[in-house]
Amino acid sequence: MYAGGTVITAPGTFNPRDPSPFSAPAGQMLHVDHVYAQYKIPAGRKQALPLVMWHGCLSPSWETTPDGREGFESIFLRRGWKTYVIDWPRTGRSGKSSVGATITPGFSENAAWNAWRLGVWPNFFPGSQFPHDPASLDHFFREGGTNNGPSDNDVSVNAVSALFDKIGPGVMMTHSASGLLGFLTAIKNPKVKGVYAYEPNEGVFPTGEVPAPIPNAAGGLMSFHEVSRADFKKLTRIPIQIIFGDYIPSKPDPTNIARDQWRVRLQGVRLFVRTVNKHGGNATLVHLPEIGIHGNSHFSFTDKNNIQIANLESAWLHRHRLDVPKEGR
Amino acid sequence: MYAGGTVITAPGTFNPRDPSPFSAPAGQMLHVDHVYAQYKIPAGRKQALPLVMWHGCLSPSWETTPDGREGFESIFLRRGWKTYVIDWPRTGRSGKSSVGATITPGFSENAAWNAWRLGVWPNFFPGSQFPHDPASLDHFFREGGTNNGPSDNDVSVNAVSALFDKIGPGVMMTHSASGLLGFLTAIKNPKVKGVYAYEPNEGVFPTGEVPAPIPNAAGGLMSFHEVSRADFKKLTRIPIQIIFGDYIPSKPDPTNIARDQWRVRLQGVRLFVRTVNKHGGNATLVHLPEIGIHGNSHFSFTDKNNIQIANLESAWLHRHRLDVPKEGR
Numbered sequence: 001m002y003a004g005g006t007v008i009t010a011p012g013t014f015n016p017r018d019p020s021p022f023s024a025p026a027g028q029m030l031h032v033d034h035v036y037a038q039y040k041i042p043a044g045r046k047q048a049l050p051l052v053m054w055h056g057c058l059s060p061s062w063e064t065t066p067d068g069r070e071g072f073e074s075i076f077l078r079r080g081w082k083t084y085v086i087d088w089p090r091t092g093r094s095g096k097s098s099v100g101a102t103i104t105p106g107f108s109e110n111a112a113w114n115a116w117r118l119g120v121w122p123n124f125f126p127g128s129q130f131p132h133d134p135a136s137l138d139h140f141f142r143e144g145g146t147n148n149g150p151s152d153n154d155v156s157v158n159a160v161s162a163l164f165d166k167i168g169p170g171v172m173m174t175h176s177a178s179g180l181l182g183f184l185t186a187i188k189n190p191k192v193k194g195v196y197a198y199e200p201n202e203g204v205f206p207t208g209e210v211p212a213p214i215p216n217a218a219g220g221l222m223s224f225h226e227v228s229r230a231d232f233k234k235l236t237r238i239p240i241q242i243i244f245g246d247y248i249p250s251k252p253d254p255t256n257i258a259r260d261q262w263r264v265r266l267q268g269v270r271l272f273v274r275t276v277n278k279h280g281g282n283a284t285l286v287h288l289p290e291i292g293i294h295g296n297s298h299f300s301f302t303d304k305n306n307i308q309i310a311n312l313e314s315a316w317l318h319r320h321r322l323d324v325p326k327e328g329r
Numbered sequence: 330m331y332a333g334g335t336v337i338t339a340p341g342t343f344n345p346r347d348p349s350p351f352s353a354p355a356g357q358m359l360h361v362d363h364v365y366a367q368y369k370i371p372a373g374r375k376q377a378l379p380l381v382m383w384h385g386c387l388s389p390s391w392e393t394t395p396d397g398r399e400g401f402e403s404i405f406l407r408r409g410w411k412t413y414v415i416d417w418p419r420t421g422r423s424g425k426s427s428v429g430a431t432i433t434p435g436f437s438e439n440a441a442w443n444a445w446r447l448g449v450w451p452n453f454f455p456g457s458q459f460p461h462d463p464a465s466l467d468h469f470f471r472e473g474g475t476n477n478g479p480s481d482n483d484v485s486v487n488a489v490s491a492l493f494d495k496i497g498p499g500v501m502m503t504h505s506a507s508g509l510l511g512f513l514t515a516i517k518n519p520k521v522k523g524v525y526a527y528e529p530n531e532g533v534f535p536t537g538e539v540p541a542p543i544p545n546a547a548g549g550l551m552s553f554h555e556v557s558r559a560d561f562k563k564l565t566r567i568p569i570q571i572i573f574g575d576y577i578p579s580k581p582d583p584t585n586i587a588r589d590q591w592r593v594r595l596q597g598v599r600l601f602v603r604t605v606n607k608h609g610g611n612a613t614l615v616h617l618p619e620i621g622i623h624g625n626s627h628f629s630f631t632d633k634n635n636i637q638i639a640n641l642e643s644a645w646l647h648r649h650r651l652d653v654p655k656e657g658r
Binding site: 001002005007008009010016017019020021022023024026027028030031032034038059063068091092096098099100101102104105106107108110111112114115139145147149218219220255256257 | 334346349350354356363397422430431440449467549583587
């Protein structure tokens with residue numbers, strides 16, 4: 001299904017006699033900036049709330065793993081959850097955009113190997129849970145790359161919020177680049193009843209409590225997203241859990257700039273969690289190595305131990321009673 | 330899953346200390362020009378061969394209908410078929426392309442209404458089987474528009490042929506713009522055991538038997554795709570069925586240029602079917618109004634009577650024993 005988006009119309013009057021009617025814009029419509037959701041409803045007993053899965057930079061990562069095992073879409077379907085896997089607005093199957101784009105093939109996969117903590121190119125980290133075989137790597141590097149227009153926070157949040165309006169209350173799952181937008185969608189729409197974020201790029205902070213920017217090893221600064229105090233308060237009314245994997249450096253690493261970002265992002269998210277809880281919220285940060293789960297890349301939910309990772313999420317969903325109808329919550 | 334594609338590498342040596350490692354191409358890889366296939370295997374008894382569904386210009390049209398009923402993916406799954414719904418190489422989830430593109434939002438939906446034979450904009454044809462309600466139209470106009478690179482016949486055929494190599498023998502289903510490419514894939518790969526084409530844009534012709542171009546009402550000429558006689562012969566060894574819907578003009582219609590193309594395309598495909606059969610093949614053209622099925626748009630497989638259309642296809646699959654293991658065929 002689709003949700004959200006707008007309709008724009010070119011000035012003039014449509015002329016069906018035009019010899020090139022597809023390239024004569026006058027008076028014609030264009031539907032754009034929506035979100036596409038691939039949804040599956042399990043047979044039999046169902047958990048109460050649907051899970052809305054918003055991918056990060058790599059688009060089909062909820063559906064399957066690089067080595068072809070079942071992804072979280074199927075794992076959670078089997079556990080009775082209704083799933084909605086969305087294509088980020090203006091990417092993939094949500095491609096129609098109100099704003100154009102120039103696409104240039106970008107050679108960046110070695111940086112991705114480092115950034116997403118498979119290892120230090122071309123080697124894997126010892127103990128890595130990422131599948132190592134060539135076929136898995138080939139799959140992995142074919143993911144993503146589907147932008148049809150510039151990413152725009154408002155466009156994305158509006159479309160995904162419209163999806164919640166269409167399907168009703170649900171749980172937002174995000175990964176990486178969709179992390180911030182998942183929190184912003186939860187602020188916008190009270191139908192978001194919980195947020196489960198895998199390595200979110202950043203959290204948000206209330207006016208007056210925005211931390212100082214954190215320097216990264218590339219010589220830049222990571223600054224933080226500010227929202228009003230009233231908006232921030234909304235995030236204290238829903239449960240939030242955040243998962244980070246292994247191999248995140250504890251101090252600046254100028255030898256591997258792509259990876260260093262996670263040191264800074266993890267610091268920022270720790271501050272976010274602390275701020276949510278200070279305001280009476282219920283946010284938890286699980287840094288997997290700290291609970292004895294080692295070897296995870298940026299994609300713990302597709303790594304070889306992804307069932308173990310899914311079990312953590314199932315336990316959280318159950319603990320917060322997101323699996324039972326509202327009357328029981 | 331992904332199939333096919335290539336890997337290209339930028340000259341130079343990758344430097345993990347570069348302060349912008351994602352935008353420093355030197356020595357980095359790029360995996361491109363593959364096809365993404367969304368696959369579903371039904372529980373229980375299975376038909377022998379998978380169905381590979383290749384969309385036309387509008388990408389999610391196999392999955393659902395504009396009014397939210399089940400699409401052919403689900404209908405055929407329920408009938409025991411394994412389904413592979415592909416995103417056209419360089420579009421949607423198959424987005425990574427070796428060649429860039431400039432995307433400009435194109436106002437063309439009124440022309441699409443006419444071209445795809447919903448009616449004459451803004452009216453529906455009397456008796457149209459296309460869902461008429463505003464929500465269905467909103468869905469319809471949000472489909473497609475996901476090109477990430479120029480369409481290239483060789484790239485597309487190579488990728489989809491690689492998919493057949495990966496999954497084994499199967500039946501190719503195409504729609505509209507993928508029609509020609511489906512025939513070319515069947516020529517390239519003997520694992521294509523049948524082609525079922527909804528309103529293919531064109532057929533192919535053997536050297537020496539290419540028809541003269543047919544004039545269209547826009548003052549242009551539609552020419553035909555030529556293949557070698559040896560290649561053409563390969564299409565005579567598999568069953569082919571082609572479906573065309575209603576409202577195709579029988580003579581040139583300069584008042585509605587977008588729709589007139591189907592008059593010319595239907596003529597061309599009639600000649601293709603005749604040529605296949607002249608060479609000993611088994612191709613059938615079903616023009617739905619001629620067998621008493623009226624009201625279908627360019628999307629008979631998502632129109633309100635799509636179960637009836639699916640039944641035609643099921644009967645054809647069974648008639649050609651594509652539903653039984655090879656030993657029985």
